Amino acid sequence: MAIANQKGGVGKTTTAVNLGAGLAKEGNTVLMIDIDPQGNTTSGVGIDKGEVNECIYNVLVEDQKPQNVIIASKMENLFVLPSTIQLAGAEIELVPTISREVRLKNAVDQIRDQYDYIIIDCPPSLGLLTLNSLTASDSVLIPVQCEYYAMEGLSQLLNTVRLVQKHLNHNLEIEGVLLTMLDARTNLGLQVIEEVKKYFQEKVFQTIIPRNVRLGEAPSYGESIISYDPKSKGAEVYVELAKEVISHG
Ligand SMILES: Nc1ncnc2c1ncn2[C@@H]1O[C@H](COP(=O)(O)OP(=O)(O)OP(=O)(O)O)[C@@H](O)[C@H]1O
Numbered sequence: 001m002a003i004a005n006q007k008g009g010v011g012k013t014t015t016a017v018n019l020g021a022g023l024a025k026e027g028n029t030v031l032m033i034d035i036d037p038q039g040n041t042t043s044g045v046g047i048d049k050g051e052v053n054e055c056i057y058n059v060l061v062e063d064q065k066p067q068n069v070i071i072a073s074k075m076e077n078l079f080v081l082p083s084t085i086q087l088a089g090a091e092i093e094l095v096p097t098i099s100r101e102v103r104l105k106n107a108v109d110q111i112r113d114q115y116d117y118i119i120i121d122c123p124p125s126l127g128l129l130t131l132n133s134l135t136a137s138d139s140v141l142i143p144v145q146c147e148y149y150a151m152e153g154l155s156q157l158l159n160t161v162r163l164v165q166k167h168l169n170h171n172l173e174i175e176g177v178l179l180t181m182l183d184a185r186t187n188l189g190l191q192v193i194e195e196v197k198k199y200f201q202e203k204v205f206q207t208i209i210p211r212n213v214r215l216g217e218a219p220s221y222g223e224s225i226i227s228y229d230p231k232s233k234g235a236e237v238y239v240e241l242a243k244e245v246i247s248h249g
């Protein structure tokens, strides 16, 4: 499952880390693939990027086997294919290579049987890294922030999804649209919910992620919300989201 939206700061990484942890808590073996040069998922689960020898870059550009690069996180059942800033060059280095859009898919095909869920945290762009992610995935989860301009850029994203479905990956489905960072005290948040539901209808997850201070704090301790503060509202909603994803089958 790719977590994608080319808009920055909408909650992609927060969702990747905490949905991944939620699925692992429910007893699934989960791999998180960090395909963002910012490497926020990698550090978000407590991996020191300075200590990472090889990363997703080596898999995409140098055909390194993913099983040689995957590392265990601190949490049981949760594994990471890390990213480092080295990946920043890949977007350009991949351009002249053969089958540049299917490199991640070829890598994932080597390991997909070993995990119940594989979650890919995309960068905020619609470039080759996101194309590789959509081509490798069965579905895409789109986080949308409950703020002004929430829907901005979504038609571009949906167009990219359609192009990938047509030319690169017939199996790609929209898993759902996830409303994030809701401040329920404001009318604006409720308006955005209404607008997004009107457009995406049953594709909107029942679970809505509120703004929660603990969710913002957890990454600086290298922990998911589920280990950082299991009793918080943030942990509760991400476990709820995990259950909703599991119920999709
Ligand atoms: N529900 C939430 N409550 C409070 N803070 C949140 C919540 N979700 C995300 N944040 C914070 O908002 C910021 C942006 O979130 P996040 O990094 O998940 O977005 P992103 O879409 O991955 O960003 P980028 O496009 O840069 O990769 C982070 O500082 C994160 O901790």
Ligand SMILES: [Mg+2]
Pocket (backbone or CB within 6 Å): 012, 013, 014, 036, 040, 121, 122
């Ligand atoms: Mg991110």
